[in-house]
Amino acid sequence: MDQIVLKNVTKRFTTKTLGTVTAVDNFNLNVREGECFSFLGPSGCGKTTTLRMIAGFEDLSEGEIYLGGAPVSIRSRNLYVPPEDRGLGMVFQAFAVWPHMNIFDNVAYPLKVKKVPAAEIRERVKKALKHCSLDGMEKVFPSDLSGGQQQRIALARAIVTSPKVMLLDEPLSNLDPKLRETMRFEIKKLQKEFNFTIIFVTHDQSEAMALSDRMLVMDMGVVKQIGTPTELYNNPTDKFVHSFLGQSNFTNVELSGGRVYLKGDRSVPLGMEAPKTGETEMLLATRPNTIEINREEGFRGTVVKRVFLTDFTEYIVALGDQTVRVQAPHRNMFRAGETCYLRFANPIWYSAKKDASDAERERRTLV
């Protein structure tokens, strides 16, 4: 069953500098029950606005939203269910735990609002705290706790009512990198335990990919691509998605007779098949970690620079007058100046022409 359905959802704002901006443009989405779904995009792309429309904090300019099959926002019928009646769990970036209440009162609040009997409240709060590794801390006040622990309170407060849908608005961005990783796993664990559907908003692509069953990439109010993390990572539909999901090399190439050459140098072909698009010039998109660097076979290049990073060694390799970035394990190292051979394992092709979204982005940055 589809737990969350968005049909033609559109949101327009009027601002002083940009005029009317379509923050979210004709957004369609079906999120399945029990799925962990991420909205990924740069800041200002409309992902948070969409989430807030689902939560009921923003109204729609057009479109319909359904939760668990029931309509909650229908613009044409002027139907609007307020946030408190949507039965959601939500966790915010800034934790939003109430500093004037201790942990127990924070977590018990949603149950008290619903007039749940005191004995049951105690029991359910206890269970929620246990799942968020906060047991025994009922009497502690949030200000005495670290950011990670405060976010756990927020999680416990969100799960205590066992909601069907959990909205997470950049919940990990205020935490340090190490903690972010552990919290990621804890959220997944909670999901298994309580079996809710997650919408996870983030601008951090590795976070989205580590967490999601499916995800989407948004830019300037438009959904660019929906799919599983590996689908999106290995087969991005456009240049924006490619570079947003990870480091990218874009190499200018010429196509001729089914072969691929570096732009302006037809002496040696790159060892790969040319796509059948009819264009003569294209962009070859590769990722630094899908290029094999070796001493025996492939396209010949020269190592210009070597940089040791934590997980791998990175080489800048010159191919004619262009360079590509290649990442490899710390073993079998190459030195700067050394000749090497590259094999491109997963080439992706884009048109060399500028597209419309590039123009719009330029307009917005100029204003």
Place this chain on the structure above:
Amino acid sequence: MSMSFTRKNSDLARMDGKKFGLDQIMTVLCFLILTTVVILPVVMIIYNTFWDGTKIDLEMFGRVIFREENLTAMKNTVIIAVISTIFATIIGVFFAWLLGRSDIPMKGLMRWLFSIPFMIPPFLAAMAWDMMFSGRGGYVNRFLMSIFNLKSAPFNINTLAGIIVIEVVYYFPFVYMQVVSALERMDPTLEESARIAGAKQWYVIRTVTLPLTIPAISSGTLLVLITSLSNYGIPRMVGSSKNIFTLPTKIVDLVNRAGGDFQGIREATALSVVLVIVVSIALFVQRKLLKAGRYDIIKGKSMRPTLIKLRAAKYPLLIVSLVFLTLVVLAPLVIIVLVSLLRAYGLPFAWENFTLANYTKILVNNKAVTDSIQNSLFLGFSSGFVCLFLGVMLSYVIYKVKPKGSGILETLAVLPYSLPGTVMAIGCILAWSGAVFGITLYNSIWIIMVAYIARYLSYTLKSCSASLQQVHVSLEDASRACGATHMESLADVTLPLIKPAMISSFFMVFLPAMRELTTSVLLYGPNSRTLGVAIQNLRDNGYMTQAAALSVVAIIIIMVCNGVVKFITRDRKGV
């Protein structure tokens, strides 16, 4: 070897044979000045209360505080303060919520109206209210009587209740200011998460919004309570003529009646001690409360708070608010201006009764008045500059030099802020009438200046030290590394960086000094009347219209200065 200057390690400084540097000299100076300006008056009050010149004397203290008129004054003080604080808080919080969180229109206008009471001194506001609602001749009373054919005046401001009303309308903007800023800075997700938890709007306000603003509310409330306890101007203007006294007015009354007699001043001193005790209790409570509830509610990504839709209540609320604000804020101003234009007080406001003669009378022919303007300007500038200088030096010593006892320095500098002005004035009289090294400043303008410096030093200290703490140590280190000596680094980097704070802190002293009455009314001599004293004297002598004209002059001076501050500090933000 070479010249050297070390801050942290006095041991190494000594290696170069330099025992006293700039920092040490400033530290010593700070202690000396604060001892003279602050400790001395306070010690003199306690000393004179319990020492009659030859022996310890507790009998006088008991006699004075149990005298019936004094007991009544104490009772009045507490009643006025408590009741007006309660109402000021309720009204202040309501408006804070309305402007900070609802979608009521015309917020800009209302914000502007709220800034006006901060510019008008309380005694002027009280005088205006007296003109409108005094039992016999208040203009609004007479207007209502003629319209509704009433036999007697419907309102009488010259009562305890009248004083309370004036204090409520004068003080509620103070509560408003504290609370509205807390509401505006509050992270909106705190409320949103309560909505998500299933709570309705009003339940969220009750269980989340209000509890979170309690620190701001209580700090506003206690500020009002303390100011009201030590307020002199309002009860003096509307109460004294009807023999309604509070502790501050009683103290001044005692000093005036004593006519220089030392025993009389000692009695006033005894009452001062009582007033200090009452204020200290309020301060103590404030400390406790603020410590208990310091919430961090202002983190997260900055988002504009969601405004609550008032729907049908929107326009009725707007009308009520505007009428209320106009009445309590604008009406007093209007009445003062109108009265200042009358040929004689009591004449109806009709075109043929208007004249500019009052202004020429006070500004051209009245030397006492022109002197008072000069005096106030002099006091404003001189105490402003001295406080500025001391404030910079003190904050540098406290936050950058950090000598042993810097905590004491800070406490001493802030202490007079919480002492009622009346009390500080008595202390100055006792200290500077020849008691110490035979120095007599009494009846001269210098004693007023010393009192102002003590009272307002904490303003410049707070503002400068806040700014100085923003100056990261690496900014100074960087200039040292670039070849600047310690002195040069202060002059090139530190001082320029806190300049905006210095300018605004100067005006923080200048403005209240310009409109001061409480302290100067006890300290002025024949040649050192201040603006406030001059207005009060004109009024007491029955020159009501001239008093009003001088008030208008005072308000104009204050507003112009305020405009100047706003202009200067306008685009300094962010530096």
Place this chain on the structure above:
Amino acid sequence: MAKIKFDHVTVKYGNHTVVKDFSLEVKEGEILGIVGPSGCGKTSLVRSLGGFLNPDEGDIYISDNLVYSKKKRINRSPETRRLGIVFQDYAIWPHLSVYDNVAYPLKKRKTPKAEIDKLVRQALEQVRMTGYEKHMPAQLSGGQQQRVAIARALTSSNDIIIMDEPITNLDAKLREGMLDEIRVLQQNLHTTIIYITHDQEAALQLCDRVVIMEPNGNICQIGTDEDIIERPANRFVFKFIGVSNFIPVVEEKGKYYVYQAKKELCYAEKKPKGFISGKPSVMGIRPMDIVFDDESPVKGVITQAVFLGTLFNYFVKIGGAELRVQRSMLDSLDGREYKEGETVGLRFLNEKYYDAEEGEVRK
């Protein structure tokens, strides 16, 4: 010739010793990185060098001049030490224009006006900030402020620059660009640079030599980037520069075992390179150097498999220990998927051996 020399320097705060008996020589014209976790005393070293902190023992030389000596009672004040310092928060004076910021050190040294103009122009050119002379710092981005700070350090001293965590406030992309620029700058001017950081990646990327410090202020290793990556001097260095696994190993009758509780899994028939015989030792290995190999007799169970965007991260349980294994995108393009719960064979590449810590290997 040593440009800067720390000679047995000790710094204490009260009873707490931050830097203990620290000696180091910085060669002329090199970029030397001092790397260590926060609290290892790096900042105390910079402050001692700058003259803002007085060490409790030892001597400090700058360009062969003794600038500080506790014993000889010498303490040159900061303004006479002629260093260029780039502070962590840049410490650009917000009330002065870019020009005035950069000209300040020259003015303090009474340089003639025309000379100042020339030197400021050169310095701004070096950091590619020509044209920004009239800008106020608040109008500049973080990266630009950083450049101004470097330009000011250039006019303050022409041959020694100290950088104290200068790029930690920048985002990853800007950071990389900045490191390249610092390198180019150094090559142009032959300045000696001391680069202090807790970020081992940045230090390895930029510096000719890197000094790795332990939390207690001791020096663990001094070497080039390759030395440190290829031949970490001890366990601390190995752990500090990247994600690491430490697996207890034993040698028995010419065979080599991964020693885990009762299970003993043989991973090598010949003595591996670097193996320490005769005492309890551990194998230090990076997640990328453990590869899945069904042939290997060392078996483990995958407890967690996560796609991290750039690589696949696995936790593999062998015996009582959990290993972190990473598989690059390149390897995973073969289509073989490894799922949670699956049993896999593990092969170890490029491993290092260290002495075991107390209680790590059960007797």
